[in-house]
Amino acid sequence: MTDASSYPKDIIRGVRHEGQAIVLELGGEIDMKCFIELKNKFKELYQKKPQILVVNMTQVQFMDSSGLATLVGALKWCRQNGSKLKLVGLVQRVRSVFEICRLESIFQIYDSEAEALSQ
Numbered sequence: 001m002t003d004a005s006s007y008p009k010d011i012i013r014g015v016r017h018e019g020q021a022i023v024l025e026l027g028g029e030i031d032m033k034c035f036i037e038l039k040n041k042f043k044e045l046y047q048k049k050p051q052i053l054v055v056n057m058t059q060v061q062f063m064d065s066s067g068l069a070t071l072v073g074a075l076k077w078c079r080q081n082g083s084k085l086k087l088v089g090l091v092q093r094v095r096s097v098f099e100i101c102r103l104e105s106i107f108q109i110y111d112s113e114a115e116a117l118s119q
Contacts, residue, residue, distance in 0.1 A: 012041050013059060018117055021052035027059030030067030042074045050083055053119055054116050060090030074086060086116040
């Protein structure tokens with residue numbers, strides 16, 4: 001078990017604008033110890049009312065149900081506000097969480113940022 005005081009808090013690796021999209025870069029492990037940080041970042045980004053919110057997860061090695069719930073909440077917000085949520089670069093371990101929960105069909109999942117931004 002990881003000591004909470006030594007747990008990395010750097011899941012937010014960067015935020016940038018790409019045309020009418022906002023790209024949120026995540027990394028590390030998204031679980032119950034840090035999902036509040038992610039949820040707060042989404043709330044901050046919602047204020048900007050992006051047409052497209054791209055979540056680059058190429059550096060995310062692990063995600064539990066709290067991380068998944070946060071992404072479902074982001075998807076709900078996007079749908080209610082006419083935005084699109086696109087996930088990018090899910091490693092197999094993370095993708096399997098979506099598959100087990102049968103959520104891969106409700107999210108737009110892309111292999112690359114370029115692909116997500118072009119569609």
